[in-house]
Amino acid sequence: MNIAFLLISIVLFFVLFFGIGFILNMILRMTWVMTVIYPFIVIFIIDKVRVLDYFVKSKYAFQELGQRITSLASADIIILLSGLAGAIASGITIKLLRKKGYQMF
Template sequence: MYMSIVVLPISMLLFFVLFFGIGFILNMLLRMSWIMAIIYPVVTILIVDKVSFVEYFTNSKAAFSDLGSRLMNLGSADIFILSSGLAGAIVAGIVIKLLRKKGYRMF
């Protein structure tokens, strides 16, 4: 699928901000600095794959085979967008650690 040059940076920025915000809030509430960076691969699998979660346990071979083929067939724009989401989750962990180090207590 074709993506214009304007849509790609906007999508990357939106994914970065989205996962930074979600990661920041989860880090404040759960007091685990890297929770979103750990959860992000599961979120990515749910975004990319079209197989239901239960099928990974009932029909594992076909589900993981389909997941592998879908991950290998991702376009470069999709990879950039998903990578910016991961970067947002990692930056949220770094910011929380820096804020805690400087003495700010969140909840």
């Protein structure tokens, strides 16, 4: 993977999940909502199995998910971790803003 592509992807995922998390925190008034939802989003990004298969063919679906997670490249892991950092940063930012007296929605 090209280093420029990696750096742009890291920034993009951080900003994307920071923004989505910030908006969800303002609307739902739940500080850590994006941090809880983020693992499910990562599973949807990584996995090629249908959601229904997790209920119908659970063993196959979870084995496939485990195989896909262990076969991730280090660049992919770094990019996904930057998205998690953005989700956590949005929760911290909302918490600080509320503590300082700003009320959102």
